[in-house]
Amino acid sequence: xxxxxxxRMPVINQFGLFPVRVSGVRRLxxxxxxxxxAGPSLHHAVxxxxxxxxDTVDAYIKLFVxxxxxxxxxxxxxxxTWRHDFMARDEAERGAMRTYTVRNSRLVPESxxxxxxxxxxxNEAADTSVLERxxxxxxxxxxxxxxxxxxxxxGHMGPGASWAAAAREGDAISFLAPLRENNLWSSYNPAExxxxxxxxxxxxxxxxxxxxRSLSPxxxxxxxxxxxxxxxxxxxxxxxxxxxxxxxxxxxxHWLPRGCDGFAPIRGQRLQRCxxxxxxxxxxxxxxxxxxxxxQDAGGRPDEESEFVxxxxxxxxxxxxxxxxxxxxxxxxxxxxxxxxxxDKSAISFMGYFKSGRAES
Numbered sequence: 001x002x003x004x005x006x007x008r009m010p011v012i013n014q015f016g017l018f019p020v021r022v023s024g025v026r027r028l029x030x031x032x033x034x035x036x037x038a039g040p041s042l043h044h045a046v047x048x049x050x051x052x053x054x055d056t057v058d059a060y061i062k063l064f065v066x067x068x069x070x071x072x073x074x075x076x077x078x079x080x081t082w083r084h085d086f087m088a089r090d091e092a093e094r095g096a097m098r099t100y101t102v103r104n105s106r107l108v109p110e111s112x113x114x115x116x117x118x119x120x121x122x123n124e125a126a127d128t129s130v131l132e133r134x135x136x137x138x139x140x141x142x143x144x145x146x147x148x149x150x151x152x153x154x155g156h157m158g159p160g161a162s163w164a165a166a167a168r169e170g171d172a173i174s175f176l177a178p179l180r181e182n183n184l185w186s187s188y189n190p191a192e193x194x195x196x197x198x199x200x201x202x203x204x205x206x207x208x209x210x211x212x213r214s215l216s217p218x219x220x221x222x223x224x225x226x227x228x229x230x231x232x233x234x235x236x237x238x239x240x241x242x243x244x245x246x247x248x249x250x251x252x253x254h255w256l257p258r259g260c261d262g263f264a265p266i267r268g269q270r271l272q273r274c275x276x277x278x279x280x281x282x283x284x285x286x287x288x289x290x291x292x293x294x295x296q297d298a299g300g301r302p303d304e305e306s307e308f309v310x311x312x313x314x315x316x317x318x319x320x321x322x323x324x325x326x327x328x329x330x331x332x333x334x335x336x337x338x339x340x341x342x343x344d345k346s347a348i349s350f351m352g353y354f355k356s357g358r359a360e361s
Contacts, residue, residue: 013125014179017064018042019073019118022171023108023142028238030231031149031202034103035167037175038113041120042141044131046178050141052107057214058188058207058322059102062176063145065159067095073116073174078123096159097176099353101206103144110140116172126179146206150228158354187312187349193320196221199275199333201267201325202228203353209234211322212241212253220250222278226271226325230257254278268329275333279341309352316347327352 024036042049048056064074074095076086086094122128147164151157157165163173178185188211190196196219200208205225212223227233233255236242245251254274259265263273276283309327313320321343323333330352337343 013123014127014182015078015123015176016041016044016126016179017075017078017121017123017174017176018045019075019116019120019172019174021113021116022167022169022173023113025167025169028146029227029234031228032146032205032232032234032238033149033164033167034144034146034238035164036142036144037173038108038140038142039116040110040135040140041116042143043135044120044122044179045141046182046184047180048184049102049105049143049177050180052105052139052141054104054106056102056105056184057210058186059184059210060099060186060207061102061145063098063100063160064174064176065096065098065163066173067092068159068162070095072172073118075118075121075174078121080124082123098158098160100145100147100160100175101204101210103146103206103210105141105143107136107139108142110135110138113140114170118172118174122179131180148202148205150202187310187324187351188322189313189316189349190320190322191313191316193316193318193347194219195319197224197275197278197319197321197337198222199224199271199321199323201226201271201329202232203326204324204351205234207324208322209239209241212239212251213244215244215248215251217247219248221248221252223251223253224256224271224274224278225254226256226258226268228258229265230260233257252278267326268332271329271333272336275336276340279337279343281336281340309350311348311350313349314346315344317344319343319347321348323348324351324353326354 018041020037020039023038026034028034066072066074149161149165198208198211208223256270263270321337323330330350334350337348338345
């Protein structure tokens with residue numbers, strides 16, 4: 001059976017804004033860079049982060065990227081209308097909010113990180129009694145975030161990638177995360193499924209790798225990872241799951257670099273073909289860039305929800321599908337699962353992290 005992280009009873013509206021400093025920068029490949037973030041405020045974050053266990057599966061945070069040229073961290077009141085108030089301001093003034101996966105966490109010596117002038121800010125509705133625990137003496141939490149330095153056709157990178165490309169140790173930034181004793185923010189929910197299919201582009205590779213690390217013997221899984229090129233196939237020093245895979249004979253990891261093996265460097269084409277292969281459905285004569293057939297219900301009628309780009313599986317059953325990445329690509333992969341492979345929509349979690357050519361927060 002699958003290993004499932006410990007889940008606590010959810011507490012409504014328990015989150016905070018955490019100011020941190022960059023404590024490490026490591027280039028993982030041509031397009032991936034790992035940024036480590038540390039600070040005493042992280043001790044108030046959800047347990048898997050604050051305790052430094054590294055036991056996170058598809059755990060995401062909301063990173064607040066400072067405006068171009070401005071020092072971090074971004075700070076503002078977390079009242080009931082914070083999101084509306086934040087988004088109502090001009091991006092050049094407020095910066096940007098982006099979603100990223102926590103890759104690892106650990107405890108490090110407090111002396112390695114310079115103090116911050118801005119303190120931790122819980123949301124106004126938070127029960128601050130969960131914040132009374134004292135930090136281990138001389139230690140603070142540190143997390144890793146893996147960024148993709150991807151650009152559009154003109155070479156322009158979005159705010160998150162631009163910040164990561166220029167990040168240096170000591171830089172300050174802030175992010176939103178749940179408080180101690182709360183659930184992780186996560187879209188991964190396989191329930192008791194014995195068959196798992198994960199299909200992602202490079203923006204969701206960190207989430208997919210955390211899923212692999214969580215698996216236990218007895219699960220049959222195919223993990224499809226499309227990346228920009230051959231130099232972005234990450235080695236085990238980065239992935240950290242060779243020992244895990246040695247005990248998982250029915251788990252296969254498929255690295256799919258674009259522009260290789262006869263494929264054009266078009267996002268999603270290799271994922272489409274590999275997804276059909278592992279699901280055992282016929283390949284089309286030609287692969288479209290994006291699907292044009294809407295998801296259908298059991299009676300062959302178009303599904304009016306087919307344009308939604310974020311949804312969680314409600315009833316995985318024996319098979320669970322997790323797909324994430326660029327929004328148009330996600331719609332295409334979901335259509336293959338439902339229309340061609342006959343997977344029930346309720347067994348699919350799908351997350352459109354961004355839309356090509358348009359920034360989203």
